[in-house]
Amino acid sequence: MWQILTGYWSEFITGFGNTILCSLIAMFFSLILGVFFALLEVAPPKIGRAIAHIYIEIFCNIPLLVITMIFYLIIPQFWVKVSGFTAGTIGLALYTSAFIAETVRSGINSVGDGQMEGALSNGMTYVQAMRYVILPQAIRIVIPPLGNQMITLIKNSSVLAFVAGFDLMYQGDIVAFSSFQTIETYVIVGVFYLVLTLPLSYYMRHLEKRLA
Template sequence: MISIFANYGPDLLLGLGRTLLCSVIALFFSLIIGSMFAIFETTPIKFLRVIARIYIEVFRNIPLLVITMFFYVVIPLTFAKVDGFTAGTIGLTLYTSAFIAETVRSGIQSVNSGQMEGARANGMTFWQSMRLIILPQAYRYVIPPLGNQFINLVKNSSVLAFVAGFDLMYQGNVIASNSLDTINTYMAVGVLYLVITMPLSYYMRHLEKKLA
């Protein structure tokens, strides 16, 4: 494994950087989109609840690779060309946001209903009550499952390897075929994934204890 790092270190670091970039972008937007649809699921407006349920069920039940390939293969045939990195990041964002929406929704429903009633009684709108009163409490309830979703997101970023996204897994595949040292190559790739996921896991545990 040491020889793999010595001979192909720059390629692995390039892949690691692409994986981190994809993960950060997808994490940011999936949290925003997921939270938005979680709010839609709990709003009094039936139309928004229906839209949220359709979105969540569709993207939760279609494999991530299928979503990614849709943006990589189908969209360029009808609209504009999409490179592998962009297609993978979009697919990962949409897929993860559906799971985050369900996680945040459970957090919202865990907050005592009297909180919303009290906020509305004091003149706040539904959206103000949700933003200022409900969501801050809901996020505290769902720190552990959200942390798991973020870690899964990083691991799922390996989907970029299937669409030439030049991520860590893609670079690993190239190195394995060139070096013919499959075992050590994928051990090196696994170590680099741990470099990302282990600190994130420990941070989420620390945050959970801090907010408990």
């Protein structure tokens, strides 16, 4: 196993770096989109709720691989060609954002109705009340499940391997086929994923205890 790691170190490091980059980009945009559509889901205008509901239903119920393939194979036929890395990152962000939206919405709904009523009675607008009163409490409530979503996102980044995204799994496949040492290669790939997910998991537990 050590010979595989040292002999193909550059491949593993390249894949590891691309996995980190993809995960960070997808985390950023999935959080923005997730919070945005969660707010639409609970907003008074019915059209906003309808749009959010359609978005969430679509991306929650289509497999991540299918979403990625749409951006990698179908979209380029009608618009602009994108790399496998870009297609995978976009698919991952859209897919994860739908679950984040549901998570944040449940957090908003768990905040008592009296909070909104009290904020409005004190002269705040709906937007101000949501921004300064409701949303901070909701985010604090949903931090543990959001942490789980981030860990899942990192593991789901392996979808890039199907579209030549040069992520950790893709590089692992190349090493496995080149070295003919499949077991050792994928054990190393698994360890690299643990290096990413375990610290995040322990940090989220620590943060959950602090917030409690």
